[in-house]
Amino acid sequence: MLFITNRIPKQGMKSIAGRDFEFDLENNNVANSVFYCKVNKTGRATEVMSGNFLTEVRDSGYEQVLLYCHGFSNMPEDIFKRAMTLQSLFDNKQNKHVLVIPMIWPCDNDKGVVKDYWDDQRAADSSAFAFARVFDRFLTWQGSTESKTNDIPCLMRINILAHSMGARVYRGALESWEKNSLKDGVPFLFRNSFLMAADIVNEALEKGKSGELITHASKNVVVYHASDDLALRASKAANLKNGVASRRLGHTGPEDLRKVSKNVFSIDCDEVNSVYDFPKGHSYFASDKEGEEGGEVFKHMLQCITAGRVFPDDPNKKTHILQQP
Template sequence: MLFITSRMPTVNTEPALNADFVFDLTNNSSSRSFFCCRRERKGKCVEIGSLALLQALKAAKVRQVLVYIHGFANLPDDVFAAAGELQKLCDRKKTGEILVLPLIWPCDADLGVVKDYWDDQKAADQSAFTFARVMQKFMAWRNSESHNPEDDPCLKRINVLAHSMGNRVLRQTLENWRRYDQPQGLPLLFRNTFMVAADIVNESLHKGEPGELISHASRNVVVYYASDDLALRASKVSNLKNAEASRRLGHSGPEDMARTPKNVYAIDCDEVNTRYDPPRGHSYFRCGTRKGEPGVVFEHIFATLLSGRVFPGDEQRKSSILELG
């Protein structure tokens, strides 16, 4: 599995590539550099460099790439397990369609949920500077005549699935990318951006707010939310201590759909989230009630990946409720 990380290794061999890349789980500070790697098996990762990773993505026999940005309190093995599950579900639906590419940022391994939460917020914001460099590196590679000549361009469609605090990473990454590298505005880079159980304030996607940039960079922005998501309920309590009283986007969907860009859609997952992920109801976007069987949230995500349309039968529709079949 290919992956990109801002998490430091135990031994940093820069500028040489690290043939034995081992995550430093005691360090949750984001590296200023990013590392492009391949996971060959459990416990064995090899740094391959950005050019080799981008060329591997271009050469992969799939039509689309799904960048997966994980949430709070996920260590690398947790991320690989989730990404592997996503990959299997995609392959089961249609072989040769999707390649899942995890972006791994440095969550904390300390005990204590509140301490972890604040440390992870800081790490998310720090990682955004690093991942903004990834965005700019990709654009330079894509526009390079030597790597992508006119007769051999990279035609892969790029999508993003951000879960929980991964949405904070995404929001801050795009804000930093625009500020430092794209002052004239962000390019339309992503076909679909899926924001699942987003741990950011529910006004984030409104016009004029920092999260509006997500809609600028995406053809479709799909928000999946559930009011009984217990992890986000704890998140709201934690944020109250920091004088941030607004509800989370993953709890209520956008505060006011009339104030969001026209390419933002909201999907209510109240009927399925705790059935798929009891009792927290937070990680409900992969399997359903049976392991290995896709749930209705994943089914909707995959159908959107295939068609590029959130509601193919009704182009004017902006919201929906997902229910068990």
């Protein structure tokens, strides 16, 4: 599995193609550099460098890419496990359709959820510059001819799944990208931006707010939310202590759909989230209850990726309630 990370490896900061890459789980310092890597079936990871990485993506035979930006308190082992589950589900539905690529940022390895939360929130914000560079690299790659055939530009569509605090990383990366590299706003890079149980305020996507750039960078912004998400209840309580009173986007969906761009869609997952992730109801986007088939949230994501539309039969529809069949 290919992956991108700004976690500092035990081997040090100097990138060398082909070197071993081992995560230093005790070091959650944030690197401004990013490492383009590959992990084999035995779990051995090596650094491959960006050019080789993107060439392998393009020549993989897959039609689309799904970048997966994980949530807080996730160690690399957890991230790879969920990414491989997603990859298996996509491949079972349609082989060589969606290639999952984790973007791994440095969560803390401390004991204690509260301390982890604040440490990870700082790490998420500090990771913005590094992943802005990733987005810029993907944009350049789309218009290049970096492949074995070296004769056509990249035609792969790119999607992103930002889960929980990963939405904070995604939002910050777009802000950093615009501030440091762009003059006229962020470009249209993503076919679908899936904000899954997003741990940002529920007004974030409104015009003039911190997450507005997500709507500019995407054809579709699909917000999956559940009011009984226990992890986000804890997040809300933690943020209240820090003077942030607004509800979380992953709890309620957008505060007011009239104030967001027309490409924002709200998907209520109240009836399925705890079925797929009991009891927290927070990581409900992959397997179904038995863990063998994709659940209703996964199926909806796949339909968006395949069709390029959130509601193909009703382009004016903006909200939906997912239910068990």
